[in-house]
Amino acid sequence: MARSRPALAASILMVFLASSTAPWRHVLAAASDDEKAAAGLVGVDGTQFVVDGGKTIYFSGFNAYWLMLVASDPARRGQVQAAFRQASEHGLNLARTWAFSDGGETPLQSSPGVYDEAMFQGLDFVIAEARRHGIYLLLCLTNNFHDFGGKRQYVAWAREAGHGDLADADDFFNSTVVKGYYKNHVKTVLTRVNTMTGVAYRDDPTILGWELMNEPRCDADPTGAMVQAWVEEMAPYVKTIDGEHLVTAGLEGFYGDGAHESKDLNPWGIYYGTNYVETHRARGVDFATIHLYPDVWLWGSGADTQLEFFQNWTRSHVSDTELYLGKPLLVTEYGKFLWEGVANRTQRNRFLGLVLDSIYASAAEGGPLVGGAFWHLLDPGMDTLRDGYEIILPEDCRAASIIGNHSQQLAELNGQDVEAVRRRRRRSAQHRKVHVGSSLGRSRSSSDTDATQSHLLLVRFISWFRSISSLFSSA
Incomplete structure (x- = not known):
């Protein structure tokens, strides 16, 4: 009788493991343990997010700005439940969403x-x-753009209150009155006691952290000084109310005029009024963020140009984050516009793979890029919220598979001792120097090299094995 395919896959795995040394079996046990979801307040230790007293946690996430809006109607809350259920089934453990809707x-x-x-x-x-x-939440507190109000609405409120000298939306960043409005909103949200759990937001470990603004930009001051001063004021203010949760500025990653700023990498060389390095150095900012939209930022350019931009953008921010910030880095938005037709869906899925592979490569080597969140998740039937970037997991099997496999890969890295991750990162950097012929540093031992390579190879093999088994589970 022919052997069933799941059994055949299991046999392959057993042969593979039988030929390996003890470290392989140790890693397999660790990978199994890491499948358990980490719980508790997330902290930062160097370039890593940590929970449970120093164990690593990596984030495979999604954006769903609409969650609060839809959930405000009890008749539609099933859509929110379905979205979280689908996300959880695909291993997603982070949702980025709005904790604001200003006016309108x-x-x-x-x-x-x-x-x-x-x-x-x-x-x-x-x-x-x-x-x-x-699923952890990254809650954003206002918007740079006019959608859902944002900074323009705050300035309009101030003008309506008699402050007619405010003429531009960018006055949001330096008006004492407007900053007072924003601080009041921050305090109101952070001290809110959840009517369903009885837990104040500032005490809830479900929340990963607070994002000061979605994609802050400032045309009024292209140097980035105005946004810099605002972040330097607001991040510590958030900490005075909630000293436990993490804070980030919400930047897209555009460089400015500050030190160590690679402004030549900005799309079309344009300034956007932010400094990636300097702003993320501000007191109270715990981790860095970038966004990735090569097709929009380089509108009209070819696929090769966009690919080159993606590679340079990612490489530069990973390097700058490690060298100058020493903090974790998340790609809190990434996406590719989905034109009509199968060909573009294939291109979109290829882009997903590129982004997720870059995240995993960094995470597996102990680098600072430790997670991301695609834009954006919708539930079937939410056609009015389609924007060309939506991913509907039950209707897009290929994208769902790419995302699910990535989630599983990251989950298998969870639960490591952060000191061990740092040692591996140092050995990896030292090994790269030796590999290119540098006389600086000392090559790690062959046993250390083998152990690191074994860890990475086994994680990939386990992921492959589970994927193969799931394909034939109904056979």
Whole structure:
């Protein structure tokens, strides 16, 4: 009788392991243990996120800005539950979403200090559901753009209150009145007690951290000094209210005029009013972020140009983060516009693979790039929220497979001792120097090299084995 394919795959794995040394079997046991979801407040230790007293955690995430808005209607909360369920089934453990809606038709904050309780209860529900599914939240506190209000709405409120000297949305960053409005919003959100869990937001370990603004930019001051001063004021302010959760500025990664800024890498060489290195050095900022949209940022350019940009952009930020910041780095948005047709879907999936491979390569070697979140997740039937970047997991099997496999790879790296990760990173850097013929440093021993290579190879093999087994599980 022919052997079933799952059994054949298992036999291959057993032969593979039988021919290996003890370190392989140790790594297999560790990978199995790491499948258990990490719990507790996330901290930072050097370039790594940590939980449970210093164990590494890596993030495979998604954006879903709409969660609070949809959850504010109890009749639609099933869509939020479905989104979290699908995310969890594909190993996703981080959701980035809005904790703001400034003015407009569906406000969280209808005017300075005035809040809609139904909308707030929608956010309560989102946090409770994320907690139930073991998914961390990165909550953004306002927007650079006019969608959902943002800085333009804050400035409009100030003008309506008699401050007619404010003429531009970028006055958001330096107006004392507007900054007071923003600080009040921060305090209101962070001290909110969840009506469903009874836990104050600032005490809830479900929340990874606070993002000061989505994609801050400043045309009024291309040097980045205005945004820099604002972040230097707001990040410590957040810490005075919530000293436990992490804080990030929300940058896209554009370089400016500060020290160590590779501004020649900016799309078309344009300044966007931010400094990647200097702003992420600000007191109170715990980790760095970048975004990745080569097709939009380099609109009209060819695929080769966009690929070269992606490689240079990622490589530069990983290097700068490690050399000058010593903090973790997340790609908090990445995506490729989905035109009509199968060919473009293939290109989009190839882009997903490139981004996720770069994240895994850094994470596996102990580098600072330790996670990301694609833009953006939708549930089937949410057609009005389609923007060309949406990923609907039940309807896009290939994208779902790419994302799920990546989630599994990162999960198998969870739970490492952070000191061991740092030692491996140092050995890896030293090995690279020796490999290119540098006389500096000392090559690691062959046993250390073999152990590191064995770890990475086995993690990939286990992922492959599980993928093969799942394909034939119904055979």
